[in-house]
Amino acid sequence: MRTETMFQELKRYVRFSEEDARLLRNFRPRASPHFLRIAVGFYDRIREHDAAHDVFTGEEQIQRLQRSLVRWMDRVCSGPHDETYYQETEKIGRIHVKVGLPQRYMFAAMALIRVELERIASETMGDGAAACREAINRALDLELAIMLESYRDHFVERLQQRERLERAEIDRTLRRTEHRYVNAVELARVIIVGVDREGCIRLFNREAERVTDLGREEVIGKPFVDVLLPEGVRDDQGAVFAAAVAGTVATAELDSAVQTRAGKVRDVRWQLACAKGQDDDIVLFAVGRDTTDENALAARMRQAEKLAAVGTMAAGLAHEIRNPLNGAQLHITFLERGLKRSGADADQLEAVGVVGEEIKRLGTLVSEFLDFARPHPLTLEPTSIKALCARAAQLVRPAAEKANVEIHLQLPTNDLMPDLDKSKIEQVLLNLLQNAVEALEPTGGGSVQVRARRRPRLAVIEVEDDGPGLSSPDAPIFDPFFSTKPSGTGLGLAIVHRIVTDHGGTIDVDSHPGRTLFRVTLPLRIASAEEAEAMSERG
DSSP states (O other), X not given: OOOOOHHHHHHHHHTOOHHHHHHHHHHXXXXXXXXXXXXXXXXXXXTTOHHHHTTOOOHHHHHHHHHHHHHHHHHHHHOOOSHHHHHHHHHXXXXXXXXXXXXXXXXXXXXXXXXXHHHHHHHHSGGGHXXXXXXXXXXXXXXHHHHHHHHHHHHHHHHHHHHHHHHHSOHXXXXXXXXHIIIIITTOSSEXXXXXXXXXXXXXXXXXXXXXXXXXXXXXTSBHHHHHSOGGGHHHHHHHHHHHHHTSSXXXXXXXXXXXXXXXXXXXXXXXXXXXXXXXXXXEEEEEEEOHHHHHHHHHHHHHHHHHHHHHHHHHHHHHHHHHHHHHXXXXXXXXXXXXXXXXXXXXXXXXXXXXXXXXXXXXXXXXXXXXXXXXXXXXXEOOHHHHHHHHHHHHHHHHHHTTEEEEEEOOSSOOOXXXXXXXXXXXXXXXXXXXXXXXXXXXXXXXXXXXXXXXXXXXXXXXXXXXXXXXXXOOTTSTTOOSSTTOOSOHHHHHHHHHHHTTOEEEEEEETTEEEEEEEEEOOOOOHHHHHHHHHHO
């Protein structure tokens, strides 16, 4: 008797037939032009939710997943719906489990795709629309059932691992460990990790689970260095850790980091303390405090204090210089007219002209001083990020074309409308774009990418060029009077930094040869239900 495979059983259960496969193949040419739009809209929806967005390591991964989603929709429609098809879908489910995507978002995602495909079928399939919609539903039910098997297998594996760990503990050790967890470890708002003589994790408290998003049943028995330390610091900091495990040092402090399930890095200040004893297999306690937000806040405060001090000096200096400059400019104009009337030679007139131009340049610098020292109050109103980016690119494009630089826009399908001072954020974008074009001009040209996207509660704008990069990745480019340009005042990026921070946002830079990326993040107010409904009706 022939044994029925799981996939065959599932197809029989949802009543998926060869007729359904034929309908989907006929539907594919009509649906495929919409696949990319559906994929972009799908991941735009994910950006609105912390728990779903946090599983991704960055925008490049999201772009790859969008392309994978397009290929998946094409495969659902084209088939063939055989055992190879089943294995591919099962692989997708395992990837969802691996990156830690909460199961509820898989159901919501499938519902979103289902609605879009049904709508396309209704609009394009004529009399066969009803049968095609049924085929779509059966195919997506089949996909969902296969992916759920991956989650079930993962949960079973975790439960079995937890059960094996529990069985391995004798009653006396278990009672002592539970007492220690409840009274000293689980209630602490610090990361506490206990390590055995081999450097493997034997204790992993609740705060450690929260910071890393890793369950203790996933890390118990695995090497501390491999599980928690980012790859780039394992050699140097792993040596300090190994010395502490060996007892070479009784205590040690270590400013390091931990990597989360999603591959992100959090700053952690560790205190390592030896705890060798006869009755416990834990020989080292690593107590860590997550300092990521604290470090970022301290850096912003230092920058703000530095800008405030320089701004105060600049304001006083600008007032003292402006009046003498105006007087000098008047006398230079008077002298130039007199020289022309008296028939002075060209060298004398050129010398006077040079002095006049330098005075004008000093006047421009004084005006920038005042803009930096006394920023005007913000006039906030809902502002279209798409329109801002498009306008800034349009204004810079003539200079870019002259320098053989191409400007490309990557803007979201759904517009972002944060409360901004429109003219000031436009000034930020113009400054960043002009800097990018000027960086590329000596190299003979290149390209500049302007991207905008949404994160949970944030609007993100990126300006990236493929130029030579900064001379040093640690250059204080946001400090006043620091400039990489021979004729720069060093106030452009300082003013940009102040505008962004005045909006409650942040700006950072990532630069190396061949790539410089400025990233601006701005707070995005969450609309109320009434506002969202009104915007939907207007749209």
